[in-house]
Each structure stands twice: as structure tokens, then as C-alpha cells.
Amino acid sequence: MATVSPDLSALVSDPHTTYARLREAGPAHRITGPDGMPVWVVTRYADVRRLLADPRLSLDKAHRLPGNYRGFSLPPALDANLLNMDPPDHTRIRRLVTKAFTPGRVDRMRPGIQLLADRLLDAVADRGHADLIAEFATPLPITVICDLLGVEQDARRDFRAWTDALIAPDPRNPGAAKRAVAAMLTYFPQLIADKRRTRGNDLLSDLIDARDDGDRLTEDELTSLAFLILFAGYENTVQLIGTAVLALLDHPEQLAELRDNPDKVEGAVEEFARFDGPALLAIRRFPVDDVEIGGVTIPAGETVMLSLASANRDPDRFPDPDRLDVHRRDGGHLALGHGIHYCVGAPLARLETQIAVSTLLRRFPDLELAAPRDDLRWRPSMRARGLIALPVRF
Template sequence: MSNPDPTSPSEPVVDSAELFQDPYAVYGRLREEGPVHRITGTDGLPAWLVTRYDDVRRALADPRLSLDKRNATPGGYRGMALPPALDANLLNMDPPDHTRIRRMVTKVFTPRHVEGLRVPIRRAADRLLDSLAGQDEADLIPSYAAPLPITVICDLLGVPQAQRPDFRAWTDALVAPDPTRPERAREAVGRLLSFFTRLIADKRTRPADDLLSALIAVRDEEDRLSEDELMSLAFLILVAGYENTVHLIGNAVAALLAHPDQLAALRADAGLLDRAVEELARYDGPVPLAIRRFPTEDIVIGGATVPAGETVLLSLAAAHRDPRRFTDPDRLDLGRDATGHLALGHGIHYCLGAPLARMETGIALTALFDRFPGLSLAVPPQDLRRRPSMRSRGLLALPVRTADRPGRTGRGASVG
């Protein structure tokens, strides 16, 4: 990311490696230099970066900032090319289509539906932890943080057990692409499209007690959802519900293990769990930047005039560490009232799956620290490797020691 000022076109503002490893320091510097920056993104295209909490929060709810790519300046946006059957999703829509589809989802994805997943999620977590029993060391990303959300998504969508290994492999290839083999992500998109086509046809013939069957019933009975919109909705539930939750769980565990005093406080008071999940989402959430937006008219953000159609990037990472909103924001404090954090969005695009993500994370932490009260990092916190991505903040690996070591203390009450 660099400053496109023509007087110094090569002067770097951000080192990409530093940005990927510690976006908080990078975005923090920019935030204190000014609320809005004209930058060049890693895709080589210009964008406007918004860094301060109040500006970011207002922008997230501003109806003049469109998610519809058709409102972008021609040639001013590059993103993954998806087939129309997967691209007609809520992250590319504005009202009234967004309102119509979101209302249909909330009609079937109710709080009662989410609460009904609590026991299955805990069972899935316990099964995964059973497989780690007897191991002194483990990598919690592939063994716990990743398989737990995909299990939940498969249960939610009604993916048959026999098809889940392939489903997870295609999903992994899509959300964590190998930069040396870009064709694998494209192949995964095609396979997922074929998979969802078959799954939807099967659910129409043999509906079950799952979210996808319920959405199909609403679509077919009320005829208010196109086939592409239905397909795209299933795809969005998969991608958003999987990738973000993996990173939320992984980042939360890493943060707690790097702050043993906070972990001890949580273990001593299970009543802190809900507040802890909010603070962990603020402190090191899975999404450093909200999805790009395009002004439908010239607008002023943080004193800067942003022309219609240009790309606007809202830095959640900078907003969450803004001292104007959060006292001592670089400190993890599970007792903090983190209400108002933006990790799950704000406004009409607030995450539909937020209650499920919160519940999954709380259960994942409770089950993990109940099973392994002496859990510790196997490497120093600064040596944890992050995914090289501006779009998401996640760990490539989370190596831990599951057994107590001589001289280690910290056993306490159950987290939950």
C-alpha cells in the first residue's frame, strides 16, 4: 500500500509484510496522521482508507456507500470473478434487493434455530478435542479452529456426512488459496457451484430440518428469491460462516494464551465469557477491513471529499484501536465493555450470523480450556505466522502444548 501523491509516487506508506503481520501498528500510525488517506491498494488500484472509529461507524451505515460493484468507477475495482450463480449475494447488494433477501433469511434463521445448535456445537468441539488427547503438542488451526466451524456450517446447510470431506477441501482451497497455484481456487469455485446445484435439487426432493431446506421452501412458495440468489446465499453462508469464525476462534485462543492474566481471570469467573468474546473480537478480530464500498455520489468522509464510484476501505482494525473510542485500546481487557465494536459490522449489513459466531466462539473457548487447563503456546506470540492477506486476519498455524510443563501454573476454575 503506497501514497499515490504524484510528487512522491514511490514513497511507501505501508510495508506489506508489516501490514500482514501487525495491521494495528500500521493502521494506527495512519489513524493518528489523519482520518482518511488516499492510498494505492495491494491490487495496484487507488482507494480511500478510513481509519477513525466515528468515521468508520458512520460510513458502515451510510446508504450512499454502495456494496453493488456496478456503482464502481469502470476499471476501478478488481475482485474474485465469481459466476453469476454465486455472485448474487448480500455482499454485492443494496436495498431493495438486500432488504428483501435479508428479510427472508431472518424469517427462517431465527434465534431459536441458532440456540438449537448449542448442544451439537459442544458435542462437535468435544469430539475434536478427544482426538488431541494424549498429544503433548498440536496445531489448533487444522485440528480445532477450522473443523469446528465447517462442521457447524455442514449441519446448518444439511450437507450429508459422506460429502463433508470434499466440501471442506473445496472450501479450504477457496478461502485459503495457495498463491503458487491460483487455479485451485478457480477449480474450487466450480466444484462448489456443482455441489450446491446438486444439494439444492436433493433438498427440493427430500427436504430436511436444516436452513437450506427452509430457504428453498420460502423461495419456492413465495417466489421472492431467484435461483441464483438462493445459490449465492448458500455460498455466502458457507464462506462468511466458515472463514471468519475460524479466524475469530484462532485469534481469540492466541490472544488468551499470550495474556495469561486475562485467561486466569476468565477461568476464575465463567460469567466473564460473553464480555470476553466481545473484547476478543475487538482486540484481534478476523476482518481488518470491511468489504469495499462505492459512493453513489460525491461524499465527505472525515473532511475528505470522495468522488462517486471510487473504492472506500473502512479499517475496522484502526477503529478498534482508536483511543478516542476505547481507553487504552492496545490492551486486552476482558472486563472492558467492548459494546460498539464493529467486528461483526454495523447498519443494514450487520452480520446475519453474529449470534451464531458469538456462540461458537464461546463454546470453543469453554470446551478447549476445560479439556486442557494447562494449555500454552509452543512458540513465542511474536513467532505466530499470519495469513498474508489484507482482507482477513488469521493464523496459518497455532502450535500449542496441551500438557502441563514443570514450573507452569495457572489451573483455575472452569471457563464454562
């Protein structure tokens, strides 16, 4: 199959239309990635779901052939995380993480998240307008993640700058990403050392103490986990809150229904994630053997990207998939992954989004978009789906 190059601007501004064309044309396509290297993109729900759980697709970069797209390179102390591991290392570390990151811990965070959501909206209520990304969707999860990790207040502004530099690099500042990585390599070991001396009521302290038959996390594993929790837990939730609110503004009748029936917001979060989730593509994978998909053979060692966004709009799985339907209950979306690499922080992302949306609709029942819909700008990323700003009035 010939290498193709979907227009990057279309993948950013209108990925669902682009993926619909690719999905219709075939189950897998060898395209040119943003770095000019070839990458296979898998588009259909059944294939994406199956391959998310297929042990023949490794996350370990050791299986990558030279000359293939591999994504952002990180130093070993940040790279040794769950998104770059296969069993048995993945199994061991995930088991230790789940001992600390329990449903009970997430549920105990509910009152604090609710208080924070109200406080953020208090700050803009009298003004009558706001940028919901900068003033609500961003500060809410970064504060939650910093509380979760036990990060002091004076370091939180740095956390936000570091993640922004990695996720949406500014071409005018090409050294920002490297400086962010260097800063995190300095900060996280220091934070872990502080927690070792004085434990707190936070996840990082619990990860230090987590044991399984005498096993425990190494310094590099703790550092890379702290980085992953910050990076994934913050950015994905910002994007999910932003796209959820925009979807409701685009569908005012469904916004009104959730506003009048706040108990339905929890179920609607699943539809928000399916309809316009934060990750267009799952983390890259490398086949350890040749893999066949619908008559297309992907050679071992090449780079494979599984399109979560395309799978979640596949009409063979979801009826009328391009329509937001907060009543949809057929489930099974892949926005948060599937199989052994299913997002460990999914319950927290769901809780934050539920509280954010329900609080916003309760506090500002006349919420509406304050800019032309076509003027909204998206982050220039082929992998992540997120608004740069969401101006509203109320």
C-alpha cells in the same frame, strides 16, 4: 491526497501498528491495493461506523468506476448475495433469510456444538500438544456450517478445500481458486435440487420454503446464499477462535480468570472480536455521490474500504485500545459490521467462539504456546486476520 502503499507484509503481520499510523495521519487514505489498483481506506471509528450505514456507499459493483479495485470476481450465480446488494434487493433477501435463520435455530445448535468441541479435544488430549487451528478451530465451524446447510459427510472435505483456495490462494497453484468456484457452481445447485426433492431439518431446506407475501428466493439467490453462509460462516469463526485463544495466551492472568470463571467467557467474546477480529476491512463499497470525510473528498465511483480493525483500536472510542480487557463493557465494536449489513450469522459465530474457548480452558487448564511467539505466521491477506497455525501444549 497522494496514493500511498503501506507495506503489505506489515499489514499482514502487524496490521494494528500500521493502521495506528494511518489513523493518526488522517481519516482517509488513497492507497495501492493488492492488485495495483487504487483504493480508499477509512480509519477512524466515528467515520467507519457512520459510513457502514450510509446509503451513499453502495455495495453494487455497477457503481464502480473502471480502473478501481473491486476484489475477487465471482460468476453471477455466486455473486448475487447480500454482500453485493443494496436496498430494495438487499432488504427483500435479508427478510427471507431472517425468517429461516432464527435465534431459536442457533440456540438449538448449542448441545451439538458442545459435543463436537469435546470430541475434537478428546482426539488430542492424550498427545499433550496440538495445532489448534488445524485440529480444533477449523473442523469445528466447518462441521457446524455443513450441519446447518445439510451437507453430507462425504462432501465436507471439499468444502474446506474450496474456501481455503479462495481465502488464502496458494501462489504455487494459481488455478485452484477458479477450480473451487467451478466446483461450487456444480455442487450447490445439485444440493438445492436434492433439498427440493427431500426436505431436511436444515437451513437450506428452510430457505427453499421461506416466503414473504408470496415472495421466495430464486435458484441463483439460493446458490449465492449457500455460498455466502459457507464462506463467511466458516472462515470468520476459524479466525475468531484462533485470535481469541492467542490473545489469552498472551495475557495469562486473563486466561486464568476465564478458566476459573467460565460464566465470563460469553462477555469476553465481544472483547476478543474488538481486540483482534477476523475482518480487517469491511467489504468494498462504491460512493454513488462524492463523500467528504474530515476534509477529504472521495469521488463517486472510487473504491472504499472501511477498516474495522482500525476503528476497533481507535483511542477516541475505546480507552487503552491496544490492551485486551475481558472486563471491557463499553461495547460498540464493529467487528461484525453495523447497520443493514450487520452480519446475519453473528449469533452463531459468538456461540461457537464462546463454546470453543470455554471448553478449551476447562479441558486444558495448563494450556500454553508451544512455539516462539514471533514464529507464528498469519494468512497473507490484507482483508482477513487469521493464523495459519497455533501450536500449543497442555
